[in-house]
Amino acid sequence: SQQGEEDPQALSIQEGENATMNCSYKTSINNLQWYRQNSGRGLVHLILIRSNEREKHSGRLRVTLDTSKKSSSLLITASRAADTASYFCATDNNAGNMLTFGGGTRLMVKP
């Protein structure tokens, strides 16, 4: 069953603007991860935030985690056309060695 759900499903912005994507999940987690996928290719890991962390930064990426609301957000600052891709959150629900992915947000950054 689907654990994470991203919102919005699609997002279109201009280059230089910030992009915010949200993820909600249902069960308790060990950590939450964000991945990026270019069209028809494999997923690439972006950032991992553990359940005892509230915020994490990596370059232009900022991830927040609110375990009380079972939600996370991914912020991409100063977006570039090359950021155009689908972004997925994934949760490790401590039920075993597996990740469950959401449906993803398709981000388009217009030059």
Added chain:
Amino acid sequence: ETGVTQTPRHLVMGMTNKKSLKCEQHLGHNAMYWYKQSAKKPLELMFVYNFKEQTENNSVPSRFSPECPNSSHLFLHLHTLQPEDSALYLCASSQGSRGTNTEAFFGQGTRLTVV
């Protein structure tokens, strides 16, 4: 290059054919996964192997048969598939510590079309 290689990249097969997808990782990981990605659907976990043992079979039809001969190689044997099985099949690997997941490394996927 993520260190996870899938072959072939594209595959077209008839419903009566038998084919296999191959995945190889050079990262020293102990866990390997098969995911199915269909259009407009979330990524679906199919199988998980941890230290060569299958630890998860997510209600996958028997026409999909995984094989993990060692920690570096994973196969997905396909037999008597249906057109609705057409999808992008993704292989991934991770370190494999139970209960403390780390990041997964994905291959580029095999685009499968069943005709």
